[in-house]
């Protein structure tokens with residue numbers, strides 16, 4: 680498999696306002712293959728968001744390197760998109776305008792992306808809501824719009840930091856299945872952070888399990904469940920084995936929701 684992302688000896692030390700230093704990531708190595716769906720699980724505070732922010736070039740690491748498509752990653756690129764835990768839509772813009780915002784930021788003509796934005800909204804079940812304002816949509820619908828906004832410039836690598844954490848279980852499962860459909864239709868690579876072992880297994884080709892702070896990669900577990908994935912797979916023996924293995928790998932597993 681061709682690697683799209685190579686993370687080498689990556690460490691991140693934060694200096695807090697009181698002058699204390701916090702080692703958030705310690706010597707991280709990871710390879711992400713092209714079109715691979717990788718989920719990242721680990722205790723709270725182990726550096727999952729830090730890792731994603733470094734890959735998104737939002738922050739710079741203290742040491743180490745990240746290679747994207749074979750080249751050192753030094754500045755933000757439109758080939759990498761990010762979806763955060765909260766949709767953060769602009770309340771004064773309608774849904775279509777929110778989805779088109781990155782295009783405007785890049786100084787491109789939004790008109791030439793109008794059809795693509797409408798297609799994406801349709802793909803996530805938001806056809807008919809183009810002119811609605813964010814506050815007229817449910818949390819799940821807003822998160823769908825935020826996913827469209829990350830997809831509008833067709834990034835190759837999609838970074839998702841607990842994108843469904845604020846949603847109820849049913850919407851969460853539904854959006855997970857939808858995300859898998861988009862991923863397989865549009866040939867994306869996905870790095871997806873979650874606290875849910877179930878979500879982590881059901882979505883993934885591979886699960887990266889991180890240790891408690893300072894974060895290191897404790898294990899990389901290939902998930903051989905067949906695709907398309909369904910929620911019913913949680914009752915299979917194979918699923919149970921993966922869940923048990925991951926739970927035992929995560930130190931202080933009580934910080935992780937069982938669901």
Ligand SMILES: Nc1ncnc2c1ncn2[C@@H]1O[C@H](COP(=O)(O)OP(=O)(O)OP(=O)(O)O)[C@@H](O)[C@H]1O
Pocket residue numbers: 693694695701702703721722723724725726727728729730892
């Ligand atoms: N800007 C910052 N300044 C100082 N310390 C920080 C900063 N951002 C994160 N940290 C620290 O780095 C560590 C890792 O934080 P990070 O947000 O990456 O963890 P996480 O794995 O995403 O946690 P969670 O699962 O709770 O979201 C934490 O101990 C946190 O307190």
Ligand SMILES: [Mg+2]
Pocket residue numbers: 727728729840
């Ligand atoms: Mg986080």
